[in-house]
Structure formats: structure tokens, C-alpha cells
Amino acid sequence: xxxxxxxxxxxxxxxxxxxxxxxxxxxxxxxxxxxxxxxxxxxxxxxxxxxxxxxxxxxxxxxxxxxxxxxxxxxxxxxxxxxxxxxxxxxxxxxxxxxxxxxxxxxxxxxxxxxxxxxxxxxxxxxxxxxxxxxxxxxxxxxxxxxxxxxxxxxxxxxxxxxxxxxxxxxxxxxxxxxxxxxxxxxxxxxxxxxxxxxxxxxxxxxxxxxxxxxxxxxxxxxxxxxxxxxxxxxxxxxxxxxxxxxxxxxxxxx
Amino acid sequence: xxxxxxxxxxxxxxxxxxxxxxxxxxxxxxxxxxxxxxxxxxxxxxxxxxxxxxxxxxxxxxxxxxxxxxxxxxxxxxxxxxxxxxxxxxxxxxxxxxxxxxxxxxxxxxxxxxxxxxxxxxxxxxxxxxxxxxxxxxxxxxxxxxxxxxxxxxxxxxxxxxxxxxxxxxxxxxxxxxxxxxxxxxxxxxxxxxxxxxxxxxxxxxxxxxxxxxxxxxxxxxxxxxxxxxxxxxxxxxxxxxxxxxxxxxxxxxxxxxxxxxxxxxxxxxxxxxxxxxxxxxxxxxxxxxxxxxxxxxxxxxxxxxxxxxxxxxxxxxxxxxxxxxxxxxxxxxxxxxxxxxxxxxxxxxxxxxxxxxxxxxxxxxxxxxxxxxxxxxxxxxxxxxxxxxxxxxxxxxxxxxxxxxxxxxxxxxxxxxxxxxxxxxxxxxxxxxxxxxxxxxxxxxxxxxxxxxxxxxxxxxxxxxxxxxxxxxxxxxxxxxxxx
Numbered sequence: 199x200x201x202x203x204x205x206x207x208x209x210x211x212x213x214x215x216x217x218x219x220x221x222x223x224x225x226x227x228x229x230x231x232x233x234x235x236x237x238x239x240x241x242x243x244x245x246x247x248x249x250x251x252x253x254x255x256x257x258x259x260x261x262x263x264x265x266x267x268x269x270x271x272x273x274x275x276x277x278x279x280x281x282x283x284x285x286x287x288x289x290x291x292x293x294x295x296x297x298x299x300x301x302x303x304x305x306x307x308x309x310x311x312x313x314x315x316x317x318x319x320x321x322x323x324x325x326x327x328x329x330x331x332x333x334x335x336x337x338x339x340x341x342x343x344x345x346x347x348x349x350x351x352x353x354x355x356x357x358x359x360x361x362x363x364x365x366x367x368x369x370x371x372x373x374x375x376x377x378x379x380x381x382x383x384x385x386x387x388x389x390x391x392x393x394x395x396x397x398x399x400x401x402x403x404x405x406x407x408x409x410x411x412x413x414x415x416x417x418x419x420x421x422x423x424x425x426x427x428x429x430x431x432x433x434x435x436x437x438x439x440x441x442x443x444x445x446x447x448x449x450x451x452x453x
Numbered sequence: 454x455x456x457x458x459x460x461x462x463x464x465x466x467x468x469x470x471x472x473x474x475x476x477x478x479x480x481x482x483x484x485x486x487x488x489x490x491x492x493x494x495x496x497x498x499x500x501x502x503x504x505x506x507x508x509x510x511x512x513x514x515x516x517x518x519x520x521x522x523x524x525x526x527x528x529x530x531x532x533x534x535x536x537x538x539x540x541x542x543x544x545x546x547x548x549x550x551x552x553x554x555x556x557x558x559x560x561x562x563x564x565x566x567x568x569x570x571x572x573x574x575x576x577x578x579x580x581x582x583x584x585x586x587x588x589x590x591x592x593x594x595x596x597x598x599x600x601x602x603x604x605x606x607x608x609x610x611x612x613x614x615x616x617x618x619x620x621x622x623x624x625x626x627x628x629x630x631x632x633x634x635x636x637x638x639x640x641x642x643x644x645x646x647x648x649x650x651x652x653x654x655x656x657x658x659x660x661x662x663x664x665x666x667x668x669x670x671x672x673x674x675x676x677x678x679x680x681x682x683x684x685x686x687x688x689x690x691x692x693x694x695x696x697x698x699x700x701x702x703x704x705x706x707x708x709x710x711x712x713x714x715x716x717x718x719x720x721x722x723x724x725x726x727x728x729x730x731x732x733x734x735x736x737x738x739x740x741x742x743x744x745x746x747x748x749x750x751x752x753x754x755x756x757x758x759x760x761x762x763x764x765x766x767x768x769x770x771x772x773x774x775x776x777x778x779x780x781x782x783x784x785x786x787x788x789x790x791x792x793x794x795x796x797x798x799x800x801x802x803x804x805x806x807x808x809x810x811x812x813x814x815x816x817x818x819x820x821x822x823x824x825x826x827x828x829x830x831x832x833x834x835x836x837x838x839x840x841x842x843x844x845x846x847x848x849x850x851x852x853x854x855x856x857x858x859x860x861x862x863x864x865x866x867x868x869x870x871x872x873x874x875x876x877x878x879x880x881x882x883x884x885x886x887x888x889x890x891x892x893x894x895x896x897x898x899x900x901x902x903x904x905x906x907x908x909x910x911x912x913x914x915x916x917x918x919x920x921x922x923x924x925x926x927x928x929x930x931x932x933x934x935x936x937x938x
Contacts, residue, residue, distance in 0.1 A: 216871065219926045220881050221919070226926035242930050248871040253864060255825060257847030261868030268872065292841075347826035380784045384824025391822060392911025393474050397788040398824070399915065427916025430901060 208238045210323075211276035213269070215283045216248035222419045228446035229282050229320055232333055235446075243272040251289040254297075256386045266297045270309045278327060279313075282320040282442050284349030284417045290317055292352055319349065320442055321417050325358040331365045337447035338368035341439075342411040344402070344425065345377045346418035359417055359441055366444060372409040376401075383424035403428045406436060413437040415444050460583050461611050463811050466795025468818040473793040482621050486613075486790040489620045490781040496727025497778060497832070504723070513716045515836040518772035521707055522762060528674040528707045529753065535677025536751055539739020546754040549582030555752050556584060556666065556699055557591050563664055563697040563748060568592065572658050572695065574681070574688040575599035576668025577615050577775060578703050578754065580797040581810070584666070596658045598687040600651055607634040613791030613799060616725045616777035621790050655687060665691040665746070669702035670774070671717060672751070675710045678738035679751065682721060682731035689733050698746040705758050705771040717774060720834035724776035761809045766845040770805050772835045777802075779829035779839060785822055794819060801829035805842040813849055820846035860908070878927070885921045892920045 210233050214226045230240050249269060250262035269290070273279050281287050291314060298307040324330045343363060349355040363371050382388065382398025389395075402425060406414045414429075414436065416422050422438035429436045466472060476482060501507050521528055533543045544559075546552035556579075560569055571593060573579070585595045585606075597606040601619040605612050608630040612618030619627070628642045631650050640650055667688070671680040679700055681688050692698060708717065714736075722728045740749050762768050780786050780800030791799030795816065796807040804823055808816040820843045823829075829839040854861065870880045892900040900920030905913045912918060 214926050216877070220884070221921060223922055223924060223926035223929055227929065242927070244927070245874045247874060247877045250871070253868060255844055255847070256864065257820075257844065257849075257851035258861075258864045258868065259848045259851075261864055261871075264868075264872055347824070347828075351827040351831055378828070380824050380826035380828070382784065382824055384826070387821065387824045389908050389911035391470050391473065391785075392914055393470065393477055394785055394788055394822075395824070395911075396915040397477055398784050423919070424916065427912070427918060430895070430917040430919075431903070431915060 209277045210238050210240050211273055211279050212240055212242050213246055213249075213273065213279050213281045213286075213317075214242070215281060215286045217423075218282060218419055221423065222440065225282050225419055225440040225442050228440065228442035229280065231446040232324075232335075232442060233280070236328070236330075236333060243276075246272045249286045249289050250297075251286055252385055254289065254293060259297075259300075263297055263301055266294050266301065266310065267303075267306055269294075270306060270313060273317075274309055274313060276313075276316060278323065279317040280320055280323045281317065282417070282440060283419065284319050284346050284353055284355065285420055287317060287319040287322075288348035288352035290314065319353055319355065319417060321349075321359040321362055322353060322355060324362060324445075331361045333362065333365070333445050335365075335445045335447045336367040336449050337444050339413055340370040340372060340409075340411045341413050341415055341444065342372050342374045342406060342409040343377070343441075344374060344381065344406075344414055344416040344421060346416050346421045347380050349417045350378060355417065362441070362445060363415070366447070369444070372411055374409055374414075375405045379405075381421045381424050383421050385420070388424060399424060399428050403432070403434075407434060411436065413439045413444075415439050415441050417441050459609060459611060460586065461580075461792070461795055461797050462583070463796045463807050463816040464814075466816075469793060469795070469822040470818065472795055473789045473822075476789045476793045479790075481623070481626075482790050483788065485621050485623045487787060488623075489617065490787055493617070493727055493781045497724060497781070498727075500723045500727050500729055504719075510716060510719055511834055511836050514720045514774075514834050515772065517708065517713050517716060518774070518835045519769070521709055522705065522768060522771050524709075525704065525707065525762060528709055529704055531674040532672050532677055532707055533753075535675065536679075536739060537677070539677045540741075541677065541739045541749040541751055544750060544752045546752050546756070548756050549754070552582055552701060552752050552754040552756070553584055553587040556701060557587055557593070559697075559699050559750055560588065560593055560664055560666075561591070564593075565663055568594070569664070570594040570596065570658075570662045571664045571666050572596050572598050572662045572691050573602070574665065574667045574691040575602050575618070575683070576666070576701060577612075577797050578668050579666065579701050580612060581703075582754070582756065584701070596655075596662065598655050598658065598691055599683070600648075600685055600687065603651060603655070604630060607631070611792060612797055614777055614780055615775050615798060615800075615802070616780075621792070655690075659687075659690040659694050663695050664697040664699065665695040667691055667698065667700045669700050669706050669751075670721070671714065672702055672707045672753075673711050673714070673736075674707055676738055678711070678736050680714065680734070680736045682718065682735075683733045684726065684728070684731060686733050689735055692735050692737060693745050695746055697748040697750075699750045699752065701752045701754060703758055704753050704755055705773075721774055721776050724778040724832065724834040757810045757812055760812055761806075764809070767805070767809050767842055769837050770802075770809055770842055772837055773802055773806065774835060775802075776834055778832040778834065782828040782832045783823075784826060784828065785824065794822070801839045801843075802837070805837075805839055805846060808846055808850075813846070813853060817850045817853070820844075820850060878925075881921075881925050885923070888920060 250265035253262035298310040381402040382395040426438040604619040614620040722731045786800040804819040902918040
């Protein structure tokens, strides 16, 4: 089943997510570049906004609930939905069925159930849906990979993203200490518990710096925004870059 | 030997962010907590890794606990019948106050002199209700006999972990406490020296004191038996030497059948201390002529557990078997240690249990004391989905606080923005304009924000924020489309 899809052209619907749209458009461009380079076509449903994660995780369930229906309305006909944010995919996979139940709309419950198996985190789409490791990327830099908690634990991405990175030409991939440890972002946690979050972040940036990498990559720009914030404040010169941007790298690309 | 009035009480503790700020400044504590949790975690990982059926065991554990809680009334009454039949006496306590009255009255009734004493074996349940303070107020001298609890008591300190209560102290600090409180100025600092000192100090109490107060790991409904597991043997002393034994247990500690221990006694030691089996596993049922205590009482304490049970989403909290694995795995606990949680139940389990036991009248900041990283859920031997319960409790806190506060208003506005593409795009444009006065160019010409006002200032205390790019992804996409792609 999986194999038969490998060579066929897929129509991929991109759910960019609200914060990537606003703050990290380069990630979206990179996703489009990789998917098109692999021969697939990409569309972007214009009415999409946010998955509801911030509201849901902070306790604002009433505000999050309508976003389930919005997502389904935008993507119900998609062949495959690709999302370059592991925490947003975890949000949908772990909570949308329950949220639809709470709304009590039978049609929505069925549609969520029907749609979710076609929703993929970006690296997951490449490794599990397309069965790929090498996507033809070139990235001649020293890079370390941060396994974002939601990708690691909720989505079970495992070695998938690392296998993609290992296949990148020119890359010097270095392992980070305690890769399973949270960077301390946690959405509103970073401001509600700013001191604890900062302490967690200090351990993470130390681990990043210890690798000697030029860039830290991940499947989630929210963790990267957090890590990048401290790396820039400390004027380390070390960058963060979404996995899609590494995989989009070609012979012409800079860091 | 007065316990300090310095107790962990969620009703009077500062908020988690405030309390955490204090512990984050304690260099020694942070080093001790980091070291201890790393050691226990790696031991746990080793002995869990050697179990081919660990995930099946976890699922069994979850099912046993869930079934017990779903039929709690039935199993508690079954336990009561069987315990009484075996010669025990069962007391029911609606709350902590009632439990303290019952225990104090029992201690006094069984005391052979006018200056009653008790020895205690580690019980977080009695810490939850501050039993020692109540006993001392009635003139009862209390001696903790679990080594870690003894260190806490002698050091006028507070427990910071449910399995390793003195985890925040290192060997040198413990030596100083023993030197001072046991009057042993020449005490060495080898583990053996410290253990010898504690043994001498405690042995005399074991042989003299006629009443013991214990906790319970499990109550077995089928037999009326009580189970305690421990590493030192001090518990075994308390359970066998005194004339009178009083066990205080939360009503959530019940297991349906004796054979359920087969699962629990695999899950608990491996998760708690990284041991394949606890060195001491004590199970006792009622009283036996010529063997062990002559009087055996069990105090079954509710103290809001019934209210937790009534909440369909929060109820899984009661499945907890108090192994502490979530505390060791938690990156927040790793930084703050246990005291910041303002409760005997610290770490992720405390962040969900304490607010519920307080029925959210107190401890409302605890459900937010987590980055929702999920490390707790991953290690929980009975698969309590702690992040899910945290989110559920956050929703309750939000409802409790109402709509008229800055955060709720901002969230409401953001919610409205996300419900319309037009409003979302307007907000993106507005954000770019609003941030302009805060943006500074760095050396490479990139725009960064180094200071943000209000609650957002928490971000910029140690982090910069990149300015919003001039073009959103969807702007780019539209332009690209119009160029014939």
C-alpha cells in the first residue's frame, strides 16, 4: 500500500500553522520546495488560520473548539495534509477527536475521524507516507538536531528526522546531549513560569553550544524560536533552522 | 524533638512561579536534585529496559487501578470486612482533621505512660495532613524512622520528593545535621558512618516505643491485608515490634485482589528506585497471637479523594501508586526541586493531585507548572496521562478566574481573530506595525526585539525575539500564484 504511493504524484495540502505563517514564512517556502522537488503538487487552502493549540493548552477550551470545524472545513477534501509543526499535529491528533465529541456534532466527529489519518507532520510525511530517507538535499554545515517533545513523545517520530538529516549531502550532523529533554518553551509556560523556563533553556543552549554546531534544527519552530531567542541574546552566532529548510538546501544554498 | 512549623501547606504556600524563583537561586539544592534524579533515572531505565513486557505491565497496572477506582465503594467495604475479620479495627475519616483526631485519640488510648511516644514509618498521607504537628500539640513525641524522613525531621526541613524525601540534601549536609542533632561532633562522612549513626539512634526507639504509625502502599480488599514496601527495614521494625500499629491510608490505596500485587510489585520498585524488587516487602493481615502488634488500626482517609473521583477527567490521578518516576523525569522538577510545589506531593503528580485535593480553592498555579513535555506520562507505571489532566485543570482555573482579566481578554480576542482569515491577516499587519518601536537592528542587519512589556516581558528576560518578516507565508503564496505557478 505504502509502496504503491511512492512514485505517484500526490496533491498535498499545506497547513502552514498560524505562527509559521506569521513568523517563519521561510519554513513554508522550504516545505513547498522539497515537496515540489519530489514531484508532488502543493495547494494552500486560504481560509486556514490556527489549530487551537495555544488556547487549548492554556485552558481556554471555549476559544479552541471552533477551530476544529474550521480546520475540517478547509482540509476535508485533501489527499494529504502536511504540517511543518510537530506540536500542532500532536494537538490535532491527541485532542481533536475529544473536542469534536465535546462540540457534540456527529458529522464533525465523523469527519475528524476520517481526516486525521491523512494529516502528517512534515518529516513524518516524507519518511512514513513516502517512505523516503534521501530527499536530494545539500547542506554543508555542522548541525545538531533537537527532538521536540511533541514530535518525540506524542507523534513517535523516532529516528525519522535523523535519518532524513543523515542522508543530506555535505552535512556534519552532531548529536546533542540529552536530546529527549524539553527546551522549556511550553507555549505560555515560557512567560507564566519565565524563571523556570529560562533555567531549562540554559541547559538546552549549553547542550547546543557544546556540540560546536553552526545551527540547531528541529521539526517545530516553536522550540526553535525559544532556543534561538537565547542564542541570539547571548550573541553566540549559532542559528536555528527548521528541518524543512535543511532539506530544501541545494548546491546554491547558504545557511 | 519539635517538627518545624515550616510545613508544606498548599493553603498558605506562595504561587509556583514565586516559590520556584527562590529554589532556582539555591545552587547546592539544584546540584543535589540534578544529581539524584539523574542517578535514579538511569537506574530506572536500566531495570525497565530489561523487561520485555514492560508496556503490557503498565497497561495491566492501569487497568487494575482504573477498575479499583471505578468500584472504590465496593472494594473499600470488602477491605473493611476482611480486615475486621482478621482482628483489625477500621476507622473512616472524612478529612484530615478527622483523621488526626482519630489517630491522636488512639495513640493516647494505647499509651502506657503520661508522655506518649510514637515511631513512624514513611507516610506521605500523614504528611499531607500534618499529623506530626497535631500529635505534638497533644504532647505526643514523634520519631520518624525512615532514614530520609529522619533527616528531614532532625533538619527541621520539609520533604521534597514522595519516595526520596531528602533528595535535596547531599551527604555532607546530612552529616552536619546528624553531628548537630545527635550530638556526634566526630561523625565521619562515609555512607556507612551515617547509616551507623542512624541505626544507633533509631534502634533504641524501636525497642522502647510501644506505638507505631505507618502509611500504606496498598490495601488488599480480598484479604484485608496491608502492604508496605521499603528499602531499609526500618518499616519492618515499626510494623512488627510495637504493641500497637496504626496505619493511615488514603482510600485510593485499595487493590481488589492479592494477585494484583504481582503486577504492582513489578511496576513500583522498578519505577521508584530502579530496583527489581524492594528489599523489604511487608504484608500483614489483622493481628496474630504472639506475633507482631496486638492492636491494629486502619484509618481510611478521604480528604477530598471522593471529589477527585467525581471528576471524570481528573479521576485517573487517583490511579497513582506514588513511585515518583514522574518527578525524576520532569525537567521542571529537575530545576526547582520539590519545595516550590508547596505540597508534600511535588512534581508532575503533585501539579495535578494537589489542586484537586484542594478542590482548586488553592494551588491554582500548579497546573501551569509544566511545559507539557510528556516525560511524566512516558514513565508513569500506571499510564496516568498527566499532561491531559494538567490541561483539564487549566480549563477549570480559567473558568474560575472569569473573563474580566487581561489574559482572558487577550485570549478571547485571539480566539476571534483565528475564526476569520480576514481578521487574522489584519492582525498580522497590525502586529508588524505595533512591534516597530521595539525592533533594533543587530550587527548583521536583522531586526530583533530585546524588550517586551507586561507578561510578555518574561520572554525577553533571557531571550530576544526576531522581528516579524515583512511578508507572511500566505502573502508570498498569493504572489507566487499570480505569477502563473
